[in-house]
Amino acid sequence: MAIGVALIGGGIWAIEENLDVAEAAGAQQNPVDLYSEDSSQKWHDILQREDIQAVCISLPIANQLPYIREALAAGKHVLSEKPAAENVADAASLIKWYHANSPANNQATWGVAENFRYLNSFRYARQQIEQLGKIVGFRVRIYADIKEGWKFLNTAWRKNPTHQGGLLLDGGVHYAAGIRYLLGPEVHFTRLSAFTTLLKEHLPPVDTMDAILKTNTGIQGTFQLSVGTTLTGPEWTIGCEKGSVTVSNPAPSALGGKDIPSYTQVTVRPVDGEEIVQIIPNERTGVPPEIRAWGEALAAGRQNAEQIPEEGLADLELIELMLRSGENEGQPQVCQYQDLNPVM
Numbered sequence: 526m527a528i529g530v531a532l533i534g535g536g537i538w539a540i541e542e543n544l545d546v547a548e549a550a551g552a553q554q555n556p557v558d559l560y561s562e563d564s565s566q567k568w569h570d571i572l573q574r575e576d577i578q579a580v581c582i583s584l585p586i587a588n589q590l591p592y593i594r595e596a597l598a599a600g601k602h603v604l605s606e607k608p609a610a611e612n613v614a615d616a617a618s619l620i621k622w623y624h625a626n627s628p629a630n631n632q633a634t635w636g637v638a639e640n641f642r643y644l645n646s647f648r649y650a651r652q653q654i655e656q657l658g659k660i661v662g663f664r665v666r667i668y669a670d671i672k673e674g675w676k677f678l679n680t681a682w683r684k685n686p687t688h689q690g691g692l693l694l695d696g697g698v699h700y701a702a703g704i705r706y707l708l709g710p711e712v713h714f715t716r717l718s719a720f721t722t723l724l725k726e727h728l729p730p731v732d733t734m735d736a737i738l739k740t741n742t743g744i745q746g747t748f749q750l751s752v753g754t755t756l757t758g759p760e761w762t763i764g765c766e767k768g769s770v771t772v773s774n775p776a777p778s779a780l781g782g783k784d785i786p787s788y789t790q791v792t793v794r795p796v797d798g799e800e801i802v803q804i805i806p807n808e809r810t811g812v813p814p815e816i817r818a819w820g821e822a823l824a825a826g827r828q829n830a831e832q833i834p835e836e837g838l839a840d841l842e843l844i845e846l847m848l849r850s851g852e853n854e855g856q857p858q859v860c861q862y863q864d865l866n867p868v869m
Contacts, residue, residue, distance in 0.1 A: 534583035609837030637837030640811035646789035658766035663746035668758035721851025
């Protein structure tokens with residue numbers, strides 16, 4: 526079944542990851558129609574088109590929510606860029622509205638994009654983790670040194686962020702999604718405590734946070750993220766009864782401002798046996814398979830389970846609680862939305 530899709534957003538990421546594909550497809554069939562608020566064809570004109578059944582929304586964090594709601598109300602399927610909203614309260618409220626209104630009225634679905642769930646390296650690592658028995662611990666270490674001239678930082682909404690956490694939220698939800706994916710559906714976070722600070726003045730409001738997290742299974746681990754340091758990363762390590770698995774040098778250097786590596790290293794260290802190092806080619810940061818999975822689900826008339834908005838809410842909650850704990854000198858925070866059965 527053919528599905529007409531509109532791409533909403535013309536920023537760096539949207540252009541580099543999506544627009545070139547759209548234009549190439551258009552050149553082979555029909556020219557791509559362009560809409561903007563300063564032209565005769567605007568956002569609401571897209572919503573009135575019967576040949577457009579879905580929209581992919583890639584706008585600044587603070588701007589997305591009304592577009593998501595309006596598209597769903599118009600009966601359009603939505604895939605919105607992470608995070609699910611700029612804060613947990615808004616995300617939870619929109620999810621509640623979505624379940625109460627959209628499916629009953631027009632069956633339009635809402636998915637939140639998260640390409641880390643589609644990285645070959647993370648999928649391979651999770652397979653290895655599942656073979657090593659009970660998880661006993663974990664650590665995440667993501668470090669970068671963002672310079673003032675970095676192309677993504679030069680966008681106005683990142684340079685002077687109105688959303689909480691600045692780059693720590695923008696990129697941090699990826700890394701929260703990464704650890705949640707590796708731990709699997711049976712392990713979810715229940716409590717955390719964190720400290721935050723600002724090391725570089727051009728990276729407000731804070732650029733560094735270090736957290737310790739507890740899970741429903743009783744294990745604990747650490748999550749360290751800084752975009753203003755000379756420390757090196759990134760790394761995700763999961764410790765299990767029969768060994769450990771480490772994912773390092775992940776494909777999306779989303780905060781590093783460097784070229785994206787063409788591969789990721791996954792290291793398996795069995796308790797009894799030799800270390801195994803697997804080099805996993807990456808498929809352009811996981812975005813193409815992410816978009817394909819969304820389209821395949823729509824064509825099949827269903828919702829992709831890895832893209833439900835509750836997944837995006839759980840990623841967002843972890844970062845927000847770390848920021849909130851940091852604002853209160855490490856005060857412990859209780860997680861509400863990690864088991865994907867949130868109390869609205």
